[in-house]
Amino acid sequence: INAEYMGRKKLLNNRHIFHLMASLQVTNVTLNQNPGRYQDEFNFLIRFEAIEHLSDDLNWKLVYVGSSDSEKHDQVLEDVLVGPVVPGPNEFVLTAPAPNHQEIPPDHILGVTVILLICTYKVLYKKYGTQNTGPRIYPGGLLCKQRL
Numbered sequence: 641i642n643a644e645y646m647g648r649k650k651l652l653n654n655r656h657i658f659h660l661m662a663s664l665q666v667t668n669v670t671l672n673q674n675p676g677r678y679q680d681e682f683n684f685l686i687r688f689e690a691i692e693h694l695s696d697d698l699n700w701k702l703v704y705v706g707s708s709d710s711e712k713h714d715q716v717l718e719d720v721l722v723g724p725v726v727p728g729p730n731e732f733v734l735t736a737p738a739p740n741h742q743e744i745p746p747d748h749i750l751g752v753t754v755i756l757l758i759c760t761y762k763v764l765y766k767k768y769g770t771q772n773t774g775p776r777i778y779p780g781g782l783l784c785k786q787r788l
Contacts, residue, residue: 663691664698667729669757679738682717684757687731696762697723702736703756706744713748715739 665688672683682702700720706713718736734757741749 663694664725664759664761665689665691666759672733678741681738682734682736682755684734684736685731686734686757687729688759689729690725690727692727694723694725694761697721698725699760700734701756701758701760702734703758704739705754705756706739707748708753709745709748713744715743 666686667689668685668687670685672685673680684702686700698721700718700722701716702718704715704717706715717739718734720734722732
């Protein structure tokens with residue numbers, strides 16, 4: 641898969657191999673009903689090769705971009721875990737419902753859009769707390785050197 645930037649989103653083209661990470665290569669993505677009607681569900685055959693055994697599942701997400709103007713119109717059509725992943729070739733079918741046209745601005749329903757196929761593995765989220773300190777300036781220019 642060849643990832644190219646168009647606007648704020650990535651377009652995916654299934655003619656090349658896109659290296660998601662060192663231990664996984666997506667080798668082919670096929671949309672089974674192409675062309676299809678707007679209200680048809682999506683049905684992707686996804687093939688990938690694992691270089692090594694992956695201890696955790698892969699998270700696959702299909703996102704329909706409803707408008708290039710704002711992410712608030714993006715719709716997550718499917719979000720699935722696939723695993724266990726063993727070394728060698730693997731494949732699965734990802735089926736997702738059609739996007740809800742009522743969540744898309746009327747002037748963006750027809751025309752070109754983007755569907756994002758996202759694969760993540762071991763995504764870590766860390767949260768940090770901070771304490772800001774410094775001089776406090778009150779209205780009128782008074783300075784107080786207490787902690788905020």
